[in-house]
Amino acid sequence: MKGSGEESGRGLGLDAVRSHNAGLVLGLLRAAGPAGAGRAELAEGTGLTPQAVSKISARLRAAGLAAPAGRRASTGGKPPGLLRLVPEAGYAVGLQLDRDEVRVALVDLAGRAVATRRAPLDFAAGGPAAVEAAAREIEAAVAGAGLGPAGVRAQDVSLPAAGGPEPAAHPATATEPAPAPDSVQVPDPVPAPDSALAPGGYGTGALWGVGCAVPGPLDHRSGVMGRVTGHPEWEGFPLRAALAARLGLPVVLDKDTNAAAVGLAAESGGSFAYVHVGTGLGAGLFLGGALHRGARTGAGEFGHQVLLLDGPRCRCGARGCAEVLCLAAVARGDHGGAARVLGEAVANLAALLDVDRVVLGGRAVEAAPETYVREVAEVLSARAPGTYRVPVRAAPASAVVTGAAELVLTETFTPPRT
Amino acid sequence: MKGSGEESGRGLGLDAVRSHNAGLVLGLLRAAGPAGAGRAELAEGTGLTPQAVSKISARLRAAGLAAPAGRRASTGGKPPGLLRLVPEAGYAVGLQLDRDEVRVALVDLAGRAVATRRAPLDFAAGGPAAVEAAAREIEAAVAGAGLGPAGVRAQDVSLPAAGGPEPAAHPATATEPAPAPDSVQVPDPVPAPDSALAPGGYGTGALWGVGCAVPGPLDHRSGVMGRVTGHPEWEGFPLRAALAARLGLPVVLDKDTNAAAVGLAAESGGSFAYVHVGTGLGAGLFLGGALHRGARTGAGEFGHQVLLLDGPRCRCGARGCAEVLCLAAVARGDHGGAARVLGEAVANLAALLDVDRVVLGGRAVEAAPETYVREVAEVLSARAPGTYRVPVRAAPASAVVTGAAELVLTETFTPPRT
DNA sequence: TGCGCTTTCGCAACAGCGTTGCTTAAGTGG
DNA sequence: CCACTTAAGCAACGCTGTTGCGAAAGCGCA
Incomplete structure (x- = not known):
């Protein structure tokens, strides 16, 4: 109450x-x-x-x-x-279920991945099989990092550091009280969204939860999957509940594009769009300090905007969608052409939403990042009404997994607006 | 602090x-x-x-x-x-500066217009002249309604009710303490955004402020105008400050589309888009319980999305914009064709943002509201991915003026999310 | 008519939030 | 060596919504 x-x-x-x-x-x-x-x-x-x-x-x-x-150093006074x-005070698991593989990242509070795994996935095998496969990868990652039910504190274990070595510049009075090293507290399986800082809540080295990123339609609030293109067997599968039951951890479910957007927002804030070019075209919209999911977690259906009235028919039924134009060019190996189509679609988006910047990602972009960034930026600046230029950059390939973990951490951190 | x-x-x-x-x-x-x-x-x-x-x-x-x-009536207990x-506890002024006329609405706390005025406006005469003209209309409206510096309490005056007669069904113990009827408190000229409810703040029948809606680019935070198409003399004019200084009231400045969206949100909440077809095409985006203005108050540039690559050149420099296609049809008198083009653009928007509903407004829509609603709804349902149908309706012609007043009132009321 | 039940609603005490006033600590600079 | 400056914490405070409890007010059945 x-x-x-x-x-x-x-x-x-x-x-x-x-x-x-x-x-x-x-x-x-x-x-x-x-x-x-x-x-x-x-x-x-x-x-x-x-x-x-x-x-x-x-x-x-x-x-x-x-x-x-x-x-x-003093500036004239004390x-x-x-x-x-303290990054190792808690960890979140990022889980990405893609059409052909599963990826896992164990991320600390600073947002750094301390362990990553990836394995092939038979998406067509359906929900329960995917849950089982994902759970095994997560358990392996957690065990490998020295966390989990075994209860070893993080700082006692040498971890395969993903980033560079930490600049150990703490000549401090390290008064860290070193809490009881005997057990790792696992949070309540039922998510407690905003009570993370209640005194005594959570514990050092504990797993705060799992963020799960998947393609295709789903309902964020209920955690139930929708009709994934080409995989009707997933429709109606309660993925969040199944993962939470299997793992005993709180689970947040979201679209892959939304996960990436949340992760990128933690780095730099502001309001921007993450545009993903993979099997389809999608976007994650981070607007005014918060992710915009829309009324039915459907926001970001970026690929089915019509760019060419009476153009070629798309699988969605309409004609001249950005997706059908863009993916046709990708299929031809014409990344330049794909990027220019993408640029037009992104320019439409940027004009409508007045975003601070645009971040590109997905496999097509990873194949030729400079091409996409250059061409999209070109179209954007040609179409921009004023003198302002919207910066464009490419996201790392790990943006989605890392962002999935960030879905969990965001509930605790309030990023400062920029 | x-x-x-x-x-x-x-x-x-x-x-x-x-x-x-x-x-x-x-x-x-x-x-x-x-x-x-x-x-x-x-x-x-x-x-x-x-x-x-x-x-x-x-x-x-x-x-x-x-x-x-x-x-x-009791349900078994006390x-x-x-x-x-108490609607007459405060009033807000809605001001719409359009390209050829100025409109004023005096709106009570319930959102009802108790007085409206409209007069021709020479937009090309520039900022100061428009401010003076607007101020005169506002003063006339306020004086005619028995409010303003003279200080007559609202309920003592018979007002020209704009809506239907109020259903006077208050058989209550009217314990309203009737505060001192001698003066009407005018709030501080400097806006006090969220202290409206401080004890003793504001007074019964007082003017809470002025919401000003104008077309074209502007900066909401600074209240300065941008480059209005066809009227370069407005660029850089500090409209908000000028109005506030002239009227001695807090002023909120925003785009006409945003004003309409805020006004419509007060009625029904949720997340939706207000699409305006006037001199150009614009949209006001109400997303997730708040208006989305974008990083530079530029959000809603809906007209310059490209619908037809390599189409006819638009005044914005691009080719095949929704605006140039739509307005060409309007100029031909072909409202059906214009509505279908508009429908494609709205479908792009609805897919990207997953809105609850769409509201159409502006002079072209007022000319043939049924046509626009029907054709846009048709395109939307043809393009909708699932079974969900986005409702479409037309806004009243007064949506912008009324919404301008709502810009002021919104700072006090927090609409319940739906 | 009387009594029990339900529902409303406010007084009083309370825990917890950030704020204010003031004191103490720990440096710099003349 | 002594102002002066900046940092940080203790204690009291005002204010928030919450909890506990009792009084008020109507319904319904005996």
């Missing part, structure tokens, strides 16, 4: 305030990286009082999510004590 | 909680209409405790924004006391 917003009623209580502000501070800490941030800049960045930041920081330190990170995020 | 969110920092405080919850209750009261609503359903609708609703209601009654509205919105 409290402020934990159901869906229609969204009355706020004190807990909502605490959760929001803590998420804001965590978002800033995350953006600050291992160097950490001072309380003054946290206060500046959040609009809160320094004293409020102190109280929130104390709660975060008590929860093990933040730790002191030394002091910065040098500020820095605070940093 | 408090929770009144600037732009980047959005730390919440108690005041934000109060403001949000009060807005939620006011939104429900507004939706309930003159019949009023019981405390239990307000608690249900907000997710708050009945006791919290009681406290909030007491504040609203003290502020004059809500009043008792009798009792509902009959609930009803609460209703």
Whole structure:
């Protein structure tokens, strides 16, 4: 009955305030990286009082999510004590079920993948088989990283670091209280969306949940699959519930394009579109600080916009869709032509939504990233009404898996708007 | 320094909680209409405790924004006391500056226009002249309705009701404390976005502000005009500041399409697109409970999406824009053809954003509303991927002016999501 | 008519949020 | 060596929604 917003009623209580502000501070800490941030800049960045930041920081330190990170040089007074995020305080699993493979990424709170796996997948075998295959890959990744039910703390294990080596510049008073190393707490299987920072909730090294990214239509709220093109056997399969039951973890289900968008938003914020060129054309829309899923999780159906009235017929029934034009060019190996068609479609989108930037991804883009970025940017600047140029870049191939993990982490972090 | 969110920092405080919850209750009261609503359903609708609703209601009654509205029949226990919105507790001015006329609507808290005016406007005369003309119309409308600096209370004056007669069904214990009838408080000229409900803020019958809707590009945050097509003399004109200085009232500036969308959202909520067919094609996007303006108030540039690659050249420089195709048909008098082109563009939009419904407006639509609604709905259902059909309807011709006033009122009311 | 039941609703006490006022700590710079 | 500056925390405060409980008010059955 409290402020934990159901869906229609969204009355706020004190807990909502605490959760929001803590998420804001965590978002800033995350953006600050291992160097950490001072309380003054946290206060500046959040609009809160320094004293409020102190109280929130104390709660975060008590929860093990933040730790002191030394002091910065003085600017004439007492040098500020820095605070940093403790990345190994929690992990999220990113799971990508694609048409031919399954990918898994174990991601820490800083957003870094500490373990990744990929394996072939027979998508046509249907939901239960895919759940089983995914669960095995997840368990292997978690076990390999030294986490999971066995209960070994993360920092005791040497992990195959994905990124570069961490700049170990913490000459600090490492007062990290080293919580009881005996067990790893697994959160409640039922998702508790905004109570992540309740005192005592979660534990160091715990798995916070699984974010699952799949292509095709689905319902985000219920976690049930829709009619995946070419795979009618998936329609109506309750993928989220099946994964949650199999793994004993909270699961968030979303389209692959949405997962990538959420992941990219954690890096840079703002409002933008992630455009995916794979089996079809799709887009993830991050607008005004939040992902836009639409009324029925159908937003981002970007490929079936008509670009050429009376053009060739598309599998969707219409004529001259961007998808049929673009994929025909890809099939010919004409990435330049595909990119120009894509550019027109993206320009339509950019004009309609006034996005800050555009990020391209998907297998076709990975095949020739420079071509796509160049051609799309070209069309965009030719079509832009004013002098403003929308930046275009390509996403890494891992954007979807990593973003899937971010679906879980986003519930705790509130990214600072840019 | 408090929770009144600037732009980047959005730390919440108690005041934000109060403001949000009060807005939620006011939104429900507004939706309930003159019949009023019981405390239990307000608690249900907000997710708050009945006791919290009681406290909030007491504040609203003290502020004059809500009043008792009798009792509902018992369901076996003590009959609930009803609460209703007091529409005459405040007014907002809606101002529409179009290319050939100025329109003004004085709107009460219930969203009803209690006075309207329209007059020719020489848009080419530039900003200052338009401001002066608009100010005169506003003053005339306010004086005619018995409000304004003279300070006559609204309920003492017979108003030219725009809608039907109000169903006077209030057999209640009218305990309305009748605040001092001597003066009408005019709010601070500097907008105070979310402190509208501070005890003692605003007064009964007061003007809360002016919402100004104009075509063409502008910056919502700064209130400065951009390059209006065909009227370069408007570029850079600080319309919001000029109006605020001339009128001594807070002013909100936005595109006409956005104003209409906000106004329509107040009626029915949800997420939808308002599509305007006038001098150009534009759209107002109400997504996920909030208007989407985009990074530079440029969202809704709906007309310059390319529908026909290598089609006829548009004034924007591209080829085959929806606008050039649609307006060519309108110029021929071929509303059916224009509507079908519009339908394709709307279908692109609906697929991309997964909206609940589409509302059509603008002069071309007013000329043949049934044709546009029918043809657009036809294209939409032909292109819809699933069985879901997006409802299409036409907006009244007053949608933009009324919505402009709603730009002001929205800061106080939080519409319940649907 | 009387009594039990249901529902409404407000008073009073409460826990928890960020804020304010003030004190103490820990550096820099003349 | 002593102002001066900046940082950080303790304590009190105002305010939020919440909880507990009792009074008020109508229904329905004996």
